[in-house]
Amino acid sequence: MKRSFFDEDHDLFREVVQEFDAREVAPHYAQWDADHLMDRTLWTAAGEQGLLGLTVPEEFGGAGMADYRFRTVMDEEFAARNHLGVALAFHLHDDMVLPHLLAYASEDLKARVLPGMVSGELITSIAMTEPGAGSDLRGIRTKAIRDGDDWLISGQKTFIGNGLSGDAALVLARTDGGTGRGKHDSFSLFFVEKTSGYSVGRQLDKMGLRASDTVELFFDQVRVPSAQLVGEVGRGLEYCAAQLPQGRLAIAVASSAVARATYTHTLRYVGERNAFGERVVDFQNTQFVLADLLTEIEATEAYVDQAVHAFNRGELDAQDAAKVKLFASERVKTVTDxxxxxxxxxxxxxxYPVAQAFLGARLLSIFGGTSEIMRSVIGSELSRIAGGTGRSNRGGRA
Ligand SMILES: Cc1cc2nc3c(=O)[nH]c(=O)nc-3n(C[C@H](O)[C@H](O)[C@H](O)COP(=O)(O)OP(=O)(O)OC[C@H]3O[C@@H](n4cnc5c(N)ncnc54)[C@H](O)[C@@H]3O)c2cc1C
Incomplete structure (x- = not known):
C-alpha cells in the first residue's frame, strides 16, 4: 500500500541522512560494534550535519523542527543499514534527555547545555534505572541531599546508554530524605556533569546493539549546583511520566523501521538463495510467511505513522504511546524471528543483517518500559473507564 506520510522536505532530509551514514557511520560501525563504543567524532559530525537536537529552538542553536517525521526518517535510514546502535544512542540524547530540558530546565541551564547537545560536543544519557529498580521507579535509592546552595548526589544506576561516551546524565534521584518505596513527589531530576565523585562502572556485555555503550554509573557525593536541578523539587516522576510518550514513540518508530528493513533484506536473500533447484522465494511457505509479515509491517507502519501525527499535534497521551510501543515492539520480534x-x-x-536485527530488536519490548508495563498503563485506563480507581498500573514508569 502506498504510504503517504512524508513530503519533499523529508525526502531531501533522507538523502542527507543516507549520505551521512555512508560517510560517517558505515566505514566505522563494525569497529564500534567490536569496541562496544562509538567514536565521539560521530556526534560532532552529526551535529555539523544538523541531525541532533532537531527540536531545539534557534536561539539555543537548533533548527526548531518539531515535526517528528524527520526523526522517523533517521531511524528508517539507520535501520536500513543495520546501524541501529546509532539510532539508539541518538534516541537517548534527543528523545529522552532533551524533552525534559526543553520543558523544565531554567533558561540559564538551557543556554548553557543545549548548544552543545545540538553540536554533538555534549553527549548525554538518561539515568533512571538502578540495580534494584527498573519498572518501578519509586523503588530507586539514589538520593540527593541539599548542602547549602548545592545538592550532593549519591547512588548507583545501571543499563545507562551513552553512560561511558557521555559527558552528563539526567539523573532521577530521591529528594525527600525517605527510605523504602517513595511517593509520587519523592523524586527530582538533576542534570549531572561528569565531575569528582561521578564514576563509570563496567561496560555491560549486551547481546545486540553493541556499538552503543551501556554501563553502570556511580555517584559518590557528587556536588551539583541548584541551577542544575531540572524543574522543581519533588516533581521528577511527574516530569518523567509527562515526557515518556516521546521516548515510547521513538521506540515504536525504531521497531517499525527495523521490521521493514529486515523484511527488505530477507526478500532479497530468498530471491538469491536456491534449494532443491528453486529459489527459496518460490516455495509457497516462503511466500506465505512473507505475505503475513508484509501485511503486519504495513499495519504497523500505518499505526506508528498515525501516532507520529498525533505526537506532532501534541495529542499523543500516555495510553496511546504505550499502545503503539507495545504493538510495534512485539511485532518486530515476530518479524525478525x-x-x-x-x-x-x-x-x-x-x-548477516538479519542476525543483528534479531538481537537488536529483542531490546525494544524491554527498555523504555517493558511490554508488561505498557499493558499495565493501558489497563489502568481501562479500569478507570470501567469506574475503578485506575490504580492497576504499579509501574513507576507510567
Ligand atoms: C540495553 C538496555 C539499555 C537501557 N538503557 C537505559 C537507559 O539509558 N537509561 C535507563 O534509565 N534505563 C535503561 N535501561 C533500563 C530499562 O528501561 C529497564 O531494564 C526496563 O525498564 C525494565 O526494568 P528492569 O530491568 O529492572 O526489570 P524489572 O522491573 O525487574 O522487571 C522484570 C520483569 O517483571 C515484569 N514486571 C515488572 N513490574 C511488573 C508489573 N507491575 N506487572 C507485570 N509485570 C511486571 C517486567 O515486565 C519484566 O518482565 C536499559 C536497558 C537495557 C537492557
Missing part, C-alpha cells in the same frame, strides 16, 4: 528462519543457517551468523 521469522525472517531469520527464512535465512536458514546464515540467519544465525552475525555478519
Amino acid at each position: 521469522r525472517c531469520l528462519q527464512l535465512h536458514g543457517g546464515y540467519g544465525y551468523i552475525l555478519e
Whole structure:
C-alpha cells in the first residue's frame, strides 16, 4: 500500500541522512560494534550535519523542527543499514534527555547545555534505572541531599546508554530524605556533569546493539549546583511520566523501521538463495510467511505513522504511546524471528543483517518500559473507564 506520510522536505532530509551514514557511520560501525563504543567524532559530525537536537529552538542553536517525521526518517535510514546502535544512542540524547530540558530546565541551564547537545560536543544519557529498580521507579535509592546552595548526589544506576561516551546524565534521584518505596513527589531530576565523585562502572556485555555503550554509573557525593536541578523539587516522576510518550514513540518508530528493513533484506536473500533447484522465494511457505509479515509491517507502519501525527499535534497521551510501543515492539520480534528462519543457517551468523536485527530488536519490548508495563498503563485506563480507581498500573514508569 502506498504510504503517504512524508513530503519533499523529508525526502531531501533522507538523502542527507543516507549520505551521512555512508560517510560517517558505515566505514566505522563494525569497529564500534567490536569496541562496544562509538567514536565521539560521530556526534560532532552529526551535529555539523544538523541531525541532533532537531527540536531545539534557534536561539539555543537548533533548527526548531518539531515535526517528528524527520526523526522517523533517521531511524528508517539507520535501520536500513543495520546501524541501529546509532539510532539508539541518538534516541537517548534527543528523545529522552532533551524533552525534559526543553520543558523544565531554567533558561540559564538551557543556554548553557543545549548548544552543545545540538553540536554533538555534549553527549548525554538518561539515568533512571538502578540495580534494584527498573519498572518501578519509586523503588530507586539514589538520593540527593541539599548542602547549602548545592545538592550532593549519591547512588548507583545501571543499563545507562551513552553512560561511558557521555559527558552528563539526567539523573532521577530521591529528594525527600525517605527510605523504602517513595511517593509520587519523592523524586527530582538533576542534570549531572561528569565531575569528582561521578564514576563509570563496567561496560555491560549486551547481546545486540553493541556499538552503543551501556554501563553502570556511580555517584559518590557528587556536588551539583541548584541551577542544575531540572524543574522543581519533588516533581521528577511527574516530569518523567509527562515526557515518556516521546521516548515510547521513538521506540515504536525504531521497531517499525527495523521490521521493514529486515523484511527488505530477507526478500532479497530468498530471491538469491536456491534449494532443491528453486529459489527459496518460490516455495509457497516462503511466500506465505512473507505475505503475513508484509501485511503486519504495513499495519504497523500505518499505526506508528498515525501516532507520529498525533505526537506532532501534541495529542499523543500516555495510553496511546504505550499502545503503539507495545504493538510495534512485539511485532518486530515476530518479524525478525521469522525472517531469520527464512535465512536458514546464515540467519544465525552475525555478519548477516538479519542476525543483528534479531538481537537488536529483542531490546525494544524491554527498555523504555517493558511490554508488561505498557499493558499495565493501558489497563489502568481501562479500569478507570470501567469506574475503578485506575490504580492497576504499579509501574513507576507510567
Ligand atoms: C540495553 C538496555 C539499555 C537501557 N538503557 C537505559 C537507559 O539509558 N537509561 C535507563 O534509565 N534505563 C535503561 N535501561 C533500563 C530499562 O528501561 C529497564 O531494564 C526496563 O525498564 C525494565 O526494568 P528492569 O530491568 O529492572 O526489570 P524489572 O522491573 O525487574 O522487571 C522484570 C520483569 O517483571 C515484569 N514486571 C515488572 N513490574 C511488573 C508489573 N507491575 N506487572 C507485570 N509485570 C511486571 C517486567 O515486565 C519484566 O518482565 C536499559 C536497558 C537495557 C537492557
